Amino acid sequence: MINITKLIKQRQQYTTILEDNSKLYIRPIDELDEITFSGxxxxxxxxKLKKKLIQFYEHIMVYSKKKHLxxxxxxxxxxxxxxxxxxxxKFIKSGNSIELYNNAxxxxxxxxxxxxxxxxxERYKITQTIYYGSNATFLQLExxxxxxxxxxxxxxxxQNYTTQDQISGIKKEVQILRQLQHQHMSNLVEIFENDDLIFLIMEELKGESLQTILENQQYLNENQIKLIMKPLFECVAFLHSKNIFHRDIKPQNIKFRHSDNYLEACLIEFSLADYWNKNGRYLFTRCGSVGYVAPxxxxxxxxxxxxDVYSLGIILYILITQKHPFEDLDKGKKILRNYxxxxxxxxxxxxxxxxxxIKKCLEVDFTKRLSCQEILSHPFFSNRIPKLLSFKIKDQKKSTQIKTQRGQNFHSVNNLAYDQSTNSLSQSKSPSSFVSYRHSLTLQKQKTVFPEISIFQPKSKYFLTKNSQYESLN
Known part of the structure; x- marks a missing residue:
């Protein structure tokens, strides 16, 4: 029997959101997909120790023909x-456990x-506070x-997630991230949950956000635009192949993997992602960001x-013009033009x-709008753009309307009417009422690659122990 020299202490009970009360040992599943891992x-x-060949089909462990976990x-x-x-x-679930050694x-x-x-x-130390958002806190960990x-x-x-919709939203995000692995997105690494907090540990992308590039007035020719946009269409096509849409594609949610080039644009932030279904009912049906959402x-x-193709079309438009297609200081008019x-x-x-x-991406009739896979077959991506046909933007005026804060999202978590701080929209709000609402949006320059900086301050004492690597959270 292996002599364990160090075992991270484990309490018997935790308050949990993510656990689902399912069993560790389950009945054998007859039809499984391809083997994803084995050893x-x-x-x-x-x-006693027994040597066994273990096969994984995603999260299903095949121990033997008669025993699956x-x-x-x-x-x-x-x-x-x-x-x-x-x-x-050691895996623990529903009062049962199993321990595996060798190449662990x-x-x-x-x-x-x-x-x-x-x-x-025990596993990470805080190295940098990235930002405090209204819904979550982002830290860099080593x-x-x-x-x-x-x-x-x-x-x-x-403690901030008390309603069933809020809890279901977190579970849906975790469920979707677990199914995704792509070179042009920030992939999920692992998950921690204790009594107070849920940690989604994600890949770190070292480059800037597309929002920062636009704010710095970095004008791009068509070949550069193609290098930026093709990976994004490839990533979204991958999502769509799994019947998943992102639903919040905008410059703030696009980052580059490396800091020295624009070759690997990646999607981040999947909190509004969902599975497409025929009845059109979702946890958050009307959601996205004002100006980027499809009509x-x-x-x-x-x-x-x-x-999602429509949202990518908006980004294409902005990359060429440095202006937002629905730009208007009157928020009601902007929403109506988007509508x-x-x-x-x-x-x-x-x-x-x-x-x-661009016209194919921004086709208003979604039944005529191309799919992501069809867009990738478009001549713009399949052929090299002649230099003579590539233009730098003559209009050097910087558009402030592209500085859309992350807070300008809208969904029906609380069925709120339009609010100037969150830009949330009630599903019962009619298009004509958008026009009647008049408010000049206060625009603030964002100095971070992550949007949505707010006055939110976390209450958990985890965030008060930034200089302590191993301080207990209990």
Whole structure:
């Protein structure tokens, strides 16, 4: 029997949002998808070690033909040596457990996003506060297991999530992130939950946001625009292949993987993502960001996956013109123009190929709008743009309307009417009432790559121990 030199302490009970009360040992599943991970491990049972070939089908562990395990939302404990190396893993769920040894580090990298870990102060130290958002806090963390490895933690304070819709929203985000792995998005690494907080540990993207590039008036030619937009369409096509739409694509939610080039644009922030369904009913039906949302969403129509294509079309328009197509200081007029899809193409100075692409993306009739996969077959992406047809923008005036704060999202969490601080829209609000609302939006320059800086201050004492690596949260 392996002598465990260090075991992270585990309490018996936690208040939990993510656990689902399902069983660890389940009935064998006849039809499973492709094997996603496999290996030989030592299984500890009755004080003895037995060598077994273990196969994983996502979160389903096949122990034998007659025994399958569901590790989804199981509590994951690490057995660590004195050198802080992973010696073994222990899965705990519904009063049952299983321990695996031998090549445990490799297994840990696979299973960690499906499970819930508990004692984060043992595993990460805070290196930087990125920003306090109205819904979550973002910190940069450094791993204690992997030296010089940094991640971004999106942290929810559970005391702020009391309604069933709010809790379901977090669960939906976690569920979707677990299914996604793509080079052009910030991928989920692992999850921690304790009595007070939920930590979504995400890949760190070292580059700027597209919002920052626009604010710095970095004008791009068509080849540069193609290099930025093609990875985004590829990522969204991947999402759509899984029947998932993002629903909040905008410059603030696009970051570059590296700081020295614009070759790897990535999508971030999946809190409004959802699965498409035929009946058109979602946790948040009318959601997105003012000016980037497809008209059919505002019109309360059943919408399909290509609402994300429309949002990407808006970004294309902004990259060419440095202006927002629905730009207007009057918020009501801006929403109405978005509602009707009123886009002025006359100011576009670009090749006919790119103009055709933008018009196809911004087609108001979503039944005629191309899918993401069809957009990727467009000549703009399949052919090199001749230099003679690439224009730099002549209009050097910087558009302040593209500085849309992250707070300018709208969804029906509380069925609120339009509010100037959150720009939320009630689903019962009619288009004509948008026009009657008049307010000149106060525009503030955002100096961070992350939008939505607010006066929100976290209450959990975790955020008060930034200089302590191992201070207990209990």
């Amino acid at each position: 030989e491990y030592l299984i500890q049972k009755n004080g 569901n590790i989804l939302n199981a509590t994951l404990l690490l057995h660590l040596t004195n050198l802080n190396e992973i010696e073994g893993l 580090s490799e297994l840990y990298l696979y299973v960690r996003k499906y499970c819930i870990q508990r004692e984060i102060p 791993s204690t297991l992997y030296i010089k490895t940094f991640h971004v933690a999106k942290i929810y304070e559970k 059919e969403v505002l019109q309360d129509k059943k919408y399909i996956l290509n609402i 009707n899809g009123q886009v002025d193409y006359s100011i576009l100075q670009c090749s006919q190929i790119l103009l055709d692409l």
